[in-house]
Amino acid sequence: MREVSYQQIVSAVKDMCIQANYNLGDDTLKAFREALKQEESETGKDVLNQLIENAQIASSEQVPMCQDTGMAVFIVELGQDCHITGGSLYDAINQGIREGYGDGYLRQSVVKDPLDRKNTGDNTPGVVHIELVEGDRCTIHMAAKGFGSENMSRLQMLKPADGLEGVKQFILETVKLAGPNACPPMVVGVGIGGTFEKAAYLAKKSLFREVGERNPRPDLAELEQDLIEQINKLGIGPQGMGGRTTALDVHIETFATHIAGLPVAVNINCHATRHKTAVL
Amino acid sequence: MSVKEIRVPGDEQQFLQLKSGDRVLITGTLYTARDAAHKRMIETLEAGGELPISLDGQVIYYVGPTPAKPGRVIGSAGPTTSGRMDKYTPRLLELGLKGMIGKGRRNQDVRDAIVKHKAVYFAAVGGAAALIARSIKSSEVIAYEDLGTEAIHRLQVEKFPAIVVNDAYGGDLYEQGERQYRIDES
Ligand code: SF4
Numbered sequence: 001m002r003e004v005s006y007q008q009i010v011s012a013v014k015d016m017c018i019q020a021n022y023n024l025g026d027d028t029l030k031a032f033r034e035a036l037k038q039e040e041s042e043t044g045k046d047v048l049n050q051l052i053e054n055a056q057i058a059s060s061e062q063v064p065m066c067q068d069t070g071m072a073v074f075i076v077e078l079g080q081d082c083h084i085t086g087g088s089l090y091d092a093i094n095q096g097i098r099e100g101y102g103d104g105y106l107r108q109s110v111v112k113d114p115l116d117r118k119n120t121g122d123n124t125p126g127v128v129h130i131e132l133v134e135g136d137r138c139t140i141h142m143a144a145k146g147f148g149s150e151n152m153s154r155l156q157m158l159k160p161a162d163g164l165e166g167v168k169q170f171i172l173e174t175v176k177l178a179g180p181n182a183c184p185p186m187v188v189g190v191g192i193g194g195t196f197e198k199a200a201y202l203a204k205k206s207l208f209r210e211v212g213e214r215n216p217r218p219d220l221a222e223l224e225q226d227l228i229e230q231i232n233k234l235g236i237g238p239q240g241m242g243g244r245t246t247a248l249d250v251h252i253e254t255f256a257t258h259i260a261g262l263p264v265a266v267n268i269n270c271h272a273t274r275h276k277t278a279v280l
Numbered sequence: 281m282s283v284k285e286i287r288v289p290g291d292e293q294q295f296l297q298l299k300s301g302d303r304v305l306i307t308g309t310l311y312t313a314r315d316a317a318h319k320r321m322i323e324t325l326e327a328g329g330e331l332p333i334s335l336d337g338q339v340i341y342y343v344g345p346t347p348a349k350p351g352r353v354i355g356s357a358g359p360t361t362s363g364r365m366d367k368y369t370p371r372l373l374e375l376g377l378k379g380m381i382g383k384g385r386r387n388q389d390v391r392d393a394i395v396k397h398k399a400v401y402f403a404a405v406g407g408a409a410a411l412i413a414r415s416i417k418s419s420e421v422i423a424y425e426d427l428g429t430e431a432i433h434r435l436q437v438e439k440f441p442a443i444v445v446n447d448a449y450g451g452d453l454y455e456q457g458e459r460q461y462r463i464d465e466s
Pocket residue numbers: 066067068069070145146147148149181182183270271272358359360406407408
């Protein structure tokens with residue numbers, strides 16, 4: 001059995017928290033530049049230019065691109081032949097967050113209890129999902145999730161009779177309601193099928209994809225493309241001030257579901273698409 | 281598109297010349313406040329107390345910056361979602377507040393109060409926090425220190441970039457922009 005140590009995980013997580021917040025991925029920067037070519041609104045162009053400049057400043061000065069450095073979310077693909085030594089995986093992840101958010105001068109935005117709302121002071125705990133996979137690797141995907149966009153996400157249990165049209169309508173409606181609050185241009189993550197919580201998880205998981213990466217299933221890839229076009233006809237535009245660029249991308253993930261159900265979850269991400277991966 | 285420059289605090293006239301959609305560079309003093317500071321200000325007023333800052337002709341910036349790295353004035357400092365302050369804003373406008381900077385839609389009460397008190401709601405570009413921080417030349421806590429990142433700070437800003445969303449005449453850039461660029465399927 002291959003071994004991965006507590007300390008390896010701590011340093012990988014720490015590094016990802018800092019890197020994700022300082023360095024916007026090339027995928028998103030490329031999407032900004034392409035959007036700039038299409039954008040008709042002067043204000044929209046101005047906003048896109050500010051976002052490109054902001055990303056450049058953040059990475060050259062090594063500072064966070066956004067002041068909401070997010071709640072840290074993880075999807076861990078843990079090989080069934082991988083053995084974690086020296087401590088618990090959850091503790092290691094939280095220690096990595098603590099060190100990354102502290103040493104990286106990132107904002108502490110987590111409260112210990114949703115009702116009494118006292119800040120934990122170190123941005124822990126993270127939200128950790130673990131998927132057991134074949135092999136002996138431990139692959140950690142990390143995302144810093146801002147809440148301006150998280151708050152505009154929605155889930156609905158549609159009826160099978162609502163069909164594809166119902167799904168599309170719900171997605172478009174969610175984007176409209178999100179509007180300027182979600183810091184558009186946004187990335188729209190969609191989970192269709194499964195159960196209540198599975199749909200939400202799929203939507204979140206889809207946001208870990210690169211901007212521009214299509215679902216491998218041709219029919220879903222086509223649906224993604226179709227939704228990008230429809231969303232960009234809404235007119236919301238960069239920062240909601242009007243324009244052609246409302247969504248940089250739409251990612252759809254699906255799963256089997258019950259004969260009586262059609263769950264749909266829409267998880268909105270702002271343009272600050274901060275995610276990193278480490279393979280241990 | 282032209283860019284207007286204003287100084288804050290400023291007289292009513294200055295805010296009256298701004299129209300939704302205008303790009304503005306703000307120079308002068310801003311106060312920061314978000315959820316917790318707003319709540320405390322309103323509670324203070326309700327208890328008959330005095331506010332720690334004068335709001336006359338002032339602009340409040342809804343921001344909770346990241347910690348400043350050593351040698352820096354402030355960390356990254358972009359706007360937070362304004363809607364969470366809707367409940368408190370009309371009362372502050374009554375007291376002479378002339379502007380708010382944030383991101384996202386305001387409710388009808390706030391939009392009405394903006395018209396009534398001849399004020400302006402500005403948006404800064406959400407997520408452009410490193411860029412915005414460059415226009416902030418100094419930052420000091422002046423009240424509610426115990427609130428940490430949510431304490432009221434006084435910021436000296438130079439050419440802080442903002443866009444007028446709601447003006448004193450009822451204009452709303454979010455509505456106008458969406459209407460102008462929407463393509464209806466028929
Ligand atoms: S929604 Fe995203 S870009 Fe906007 S303030 Fe929040 S984290 Fe930053």
